[in-house]
Amino acid sequence: MTTITTAFADAVHDSQACFRRLLTAMAEPGTRVQLDRAHAFGAMNAGAVQVLLTLADHHTRLWLSPALQADTATLDNLRFHVGAPLVSDPAQADFAVLAYQDTGGCEAVLEALPAGTEEYPDQGATLVLETDSLDQGVAAVLSGPGIPGQRSVCLGSLPPALVCWLSERDPPSPLGLDLILVCERELIAIPRSTQVEV
Known part of the structure; x- marks a missing residue:
């Protein structure tokens, strides 16, 4: 039985819509945006899936946390729809996805992910982290570029x-x-340019 599911219904328009929303999220840190153009891939939630469908391709080295690495449906769909090469070492990753159930082991991942170099700052990784809520839990105040004053999240x-x-x-x-x-x-x-006060 196949584990391949539908990704974007309209690959061009859906990816463009998600890209615009992701641009808003990055340009205005802490601003909540909704991605509603695709479903979950197995254990990977729908938001993380759409980030990868929009920003990753066969040139993007991708690291997945253990719960996602162990999920056949997640792996099959990422290979089929995204084509990003999977790496076993987070130090080699351009993108990393950390499942919520794996966040307890985040310290080693955070230390290993590349932060870029002075010559190539663009080589710093992007970490997609699944969380259980954006309405409660750890309260933080963000400041920096793209934020007028401060923003509470x-x-x-x-x-x-x-x-x-x-x-x-x-x-x-x-x-x-x-x-x-x-x-x-x-x-x-x-x-990376945003200051966080917890």
Whole structure:
């Protein structure tokens, strides 16, 4: 029995719609956007799926956390619809997806993901992190480019190591990781240039 499911119904228009919403999320950190053009791929929620359908391709090195690596439906659909090469080491990844049930092991992943170099700051990775809520849980105040003053957000039930990393990260600009927190079909972005006060 096949595990392949439908991705975007209209590949061009749906990916363009998602891309515009992701641009809004990145340009206005902490702004909630909804991606409603595709469903989950097995264990990977619909929001994370649509981020990859929109931003990843066969040149994008992709790392998946253990729960996603172990899910046949997730792997089959990503190979079929996205074609991104999977890497076993997060240090080699352009994109990483961390399932909510794997966030307890986030510390090693955060340390390993590439933050770019002075010559190639664009080589910093993007981490797509599944969370259980954007309405409650860890409360944070964001500031920086794209935010008039400050913006308050909720990040869900995140482990202490991830909260600590968010509040203490201070890599030399423009180095660092871009973070996209996804809850089902909704997401917020916290780019590397955003300051986080928890």
